[in-house]
Amino acid sequence: MQDLAVEPRQGQDWTAVPQLIRSGGMLGEPWESLFGALRATPARGPMVVGQIGQSLDGRIATLSGHSCYINGPEGIAHLHRLRAVVDAVVVGAGTVRADDPQLTVRCVSGPNPVRVVIDPRGTLSRSARAFACDGIRRIVVSAKRGCRHLADDIETIALPDTGGRIAPRAILEALFDRGLRRILIEGGAHTLSSFLSAGCLDRLHVVVAPMILGSGKPGLDLPPIADMGGALRVPMRTHSLGREILFDCDLSCRTAGLRPAHDAGRRPTVPEA
Ligand SMILES: NC(=O)c1ccc[n+]([C@@H]2O[C@H](COP(=O)([O-])OP(=O)(O)OC[C@H]3O[C@@H](n4cnc5c(N)ncnc54)[C@H](OP(=O)(O)O)[C@@H]3O)[C@@H](O)[C@H]2O)c1
Incomplete structure (x- = not known):
């Protein structure tokens, strides 16, 4: 397991990493091991990484929704580095209601991503911090019938829904x-x-903090499986982020439908949510 503190004393300086990833350049360690897989941009769809910060018992918030902060400085710095290497960060309306996140890069150097909020019913207020007018592009993904004009400077993508659910792939x-x-x-x-259920994640970064909540909101909530044969088993690497552990899961075989035909037959079956 690699040991990575907030600011590694050895290895390549972080500052150049966001631009190197965008230009397709090789990274030095520890960054190549952590972020090198995100360099690829498939021709037919985006490279998609999910992240989750959770307790040892798989919780992301208390039952009341309190979640600040499960992760410590190392886990938060990792999240901000992820934001700095992607083009866009996506959250659901529930996170905006619960946390009112800024979704900016503040703990490390690097560019801010485009902020995308999935708000199918058009319930969120213009005053949410994710919509702050700070020069960064903002996008609301809405269901066609819930679509409303939020502001001139905020783009809207209106998509068809089935019972309020918009297909993650769309x-x-x-x-x-x-x-x-x-x-x-x-x-x-x-x-x-x-997004995981729909086979739309190439990678999943799970950052586990050394705490047990004992109750609360689970990080992942997928349809039940009948037996262990239905478990999603994934290639995985671990990294130490100070007191926290990052599990970097390779889900690329699940995104075969977004890929060129040569690896399209490798997609395992997991029921959709
Ligand atoms: N630990 C972490 O890493 C982390 C990160 C982020 C958030 N959180 C925590 O997660 C909690 C919020 O999570 P949550 O599950 O309640 O909410 P959420 O995933 O943030 O948002 C869910 C809502 O987003 C909309 N949505 C998302 N995908 C959609 C789709 N494909 N089609 C249609 N609508 C879609 C729906 O909005 P409507 O409800 O309007 O229909 C849905 O109910 C908070 O407690 C927050 O603190 C933890």
Whole structure:
């Protein structure tokens, strides 16, 4: 397991990494091991990474929704580095209601990503911090019938829904069409689970903090499986982020439908949410 503190004393300086990833350059360690897989941009769809910060017992918030902060400085710095290497960060409306996140890069150096909020019913207020007018592009993904004009400077993508649910793949295709090649699905649980369930994540970064909540909101909530044969088993590497552990899961075989035909037959079957 690699040991990575907040600011590694050895290895390549972080500052150049976001640009190197965009230009397809090789990274030095420890960054190549952590972020090198995100360099690829498939021709037919975006590179998509999900992240989740959770307790040892798999919780991302208390039952009341309190979640600040499960992860410590190392885990938060890793999340901000992920934001810096992607083109867009996506959250569900529930996270905006619960946390009112800024979704900016503040703990490390690097560019801010485009902010995308999935708000199918058009319930969120213009005053949410994700919509702050700070020069960064902002996009609301809405269901066609829930679509409303939020502000002139906020783009809207209106997509068809089935019972209020917009297909995650349709969301990714719409973002790809708008030039967004690397996408971070930051949460919350419902949003991340629906993208995982739909086979739309290339990688999943799970950062586990040394705490036990004992109750609370689960990080992933997928349809039940009948037996262990239905478990999603993934190639995985671990990294030490100070007191926290990053599990970097390779889900690329699940995104075969977004890939060129040569590896399209490798997709395992997991029921969709
Ligand atoms: N630890 C972490 O890494 C982390 C990260 C982010 C958030 N969180 C926590 O996660 C919790 C919020 O998670 P959550 O599961 O309640 O909410 P969420 O995933 O943030 O948002 C879910 C909502 O987003 C909309 N949505 C998302 N995907 C959609 C789709 N494909 N089609 C249609 N609508 C879609 C729906 O909005 P409507 O409800 O309007 O229908 C849905 O109910 C908070 O407690 C927050 O603190 C933790």
